Amino acid sequence: MPTPYDLQLAQRQSAAEKILADIPHASTMQWLPPAASSPSHYRTKAKFAIGGTAKHPTLGITGPAPTYAGVDLPHCLAHTDAIARCIEPLKEFIRSTGIEPYNIAKRSGELKQILVTQGSGEALMIRFVMRSKRELAKLRSRLPLLQSLIPALQVATVNILPIHAALVEGDEEIVITEQTTLPMLVGDVELHLGPRSFSQTNTGVASALYRQVTLWARESGASSLWDLYCGVGGFALHAALGGVERVSGVEISPEAIASAQRTAADAGVSDRVAFVAGDAAQWAFNQGIDATPEAIVVNPPRRGIGGAFAEWINDSHARYVIYSSCNPKSLARDLKRMPNYAPLQARLFDMFPHTEHMECAVLLEKLP
Template sequence: MQCALFDAEVCRSCTWLSRPYGEQLAAKEQHVRTVLGDPPGLAWAPVVASAEQGFRNKAKLAVGGTVQQPTLGILDPGGVGVDLRTCPLYPATLARSFDPLAEFVGRASLTPYDVPTRRGELKNVVVSVSPDGELMVRFVLRSQESLARIRKHLPWLLGELPTTRVVSVNLLPEHKAVLEGEHEIVLTEQAVLPMRLDVPLRLRPQSFFQTNTQVAVELYRQARAWADDAAPSSVWDLYCGVGGFALHLARTDREVTGVELSDEAVAAARESAAEAAVDATFVAADATAHVLATPPGEAPDLVVVNPPRRGIGTELATWLEASRTRHVLYSSCNPTTLARDLAAMPSLRPVRARLLDMFPHTAHSELLTLLARG
């Protein structure tokens, strides 16, 4: 992939961009094999490659500059805005929204937040695109000071971006290095962005979804195939988000429960299950606390875990080791914490693994591993 921003050293976020893509994939697979120790009996499926550009379904754009000339992209080490509207990682359906959004900043008089002085209102603009090309737009603000102006000019924005389904304001009053706050104000009648995959999912403003739709589809397909081979009658999907794994693994003869801390994500998962007439239950709870409250003898046949980079941790791994669970599907974005968690579950041996390149041009990837008790 050629990127003028990278060549000009304006942005170096794609740290592996200078490496041929085939070399990137080989290096990632070798790295995870080395970290896991390539245990005997582990069968590796072929790597799932990504498109090299236009693969991101979400743009997290820090806002800098001025009301009249805003930048949408990142902030440099001094807190100055760097405009990345021409970044080739975004598909055209998403990139076409950037210029109207920049103009909207001026129309609604949204003062970009200045990190060094801690003044201003608009911190980030977050835009997601569905497989159908529909958009969700979120404005991350310090306060509600500009909310009335956003409402006033919203018809103009919807006219410029007619595929927009959801617009919201997220409030982040604190000065800290996070993307968003807890409070969300939805400004459109529609509060959900449909994500039509093999099983339709629904994305709410604060819900997590994999950033690479094409590779996410392959991830869910592989999980479903391995789960069907294992033929469990009961499944837990921990850290389930909007229910991607749970809804793809659900069957009429299979009891499926998803557990997720985010109320918004659980609400979206329940709506998806109802829309698709899928028999799955979703619980809003901390995954580890929910599991530890269950006697190990009442564990399901199969547990899916898709934790953040820190992994599942000692408590959950110890519980799984002591449980009656026959199989675990572990989707990991961090092979180091995966290896640590596997060491705490020696009775659950990795038997299948597949690397999925969710994040091209970086050292990161997703690894799906099937563990079997033996």
């Protein structure tokens, strides 16, 4: 973190260019200026490991073995001000409920983590990751107190993680507020974020990413587009609002798809964009090569889209492919399996200041 931010950004830009230097037709690729982040207070998501005791809780990270004692992080420069302001009220809430933090060494206690997400303005979603439902009734009954301590709270949930494992969350989510989704303005669309829906950690840079992909889609002249691994529909909705006539979004999470459909209705584009819950690659395989649209957007997890899907896209009839990746190494690996496409433009989006992580997007065009 002591490294000047401009130098950090230049280092990540150089690293991204080096990683993608040997993809097919790299000589045709133009690097656009990187999308910079605010150097501090940029992170709109936080995971607080809970330690200590119900009377003296800690919110931060887990310390080293053998005790795994909780370590407070009350002044993290990455968190937004809205998230930082809720730390002390959350401690007061834990003290008032008497719910014991989970002790990793002893495998006792209930409250494992608190996950906080900031949406539009200073609106917050707070998720309590618990060992069991034992304290669920107490959390429900104390909800008015939590809302008085944190007026920005809009969505509160209890997530159940019963196993002793280094996981962020479990499979069961119980919403305890009347409101079930968090409004989040990203780019030019206010999305509806469900408790287990993916969102970027840096909303400001994510907005730049959505607008760049929208610009590429609009300038391509494509009338049809698939947004694969679409999450809550950010790229698909931007494309539809940007003029693409027929858009399909595919995401494996039914909850995320329901949120995307709600946003499409709110934005008045339900007649132009259809969302499907399913595995993105398998869905594309099922449509068949002849059904491919004029443009495909992929935004996969860090592992990338994989060899079989990359080769399928390589043989497809899509004129343009836009690949958004949080892992340039898997991006390069996938693009090497797509020699029928030439990269036209690429851009670094500095989603993760003070780390070596990089988000890149590449616009590719099918060779004649």
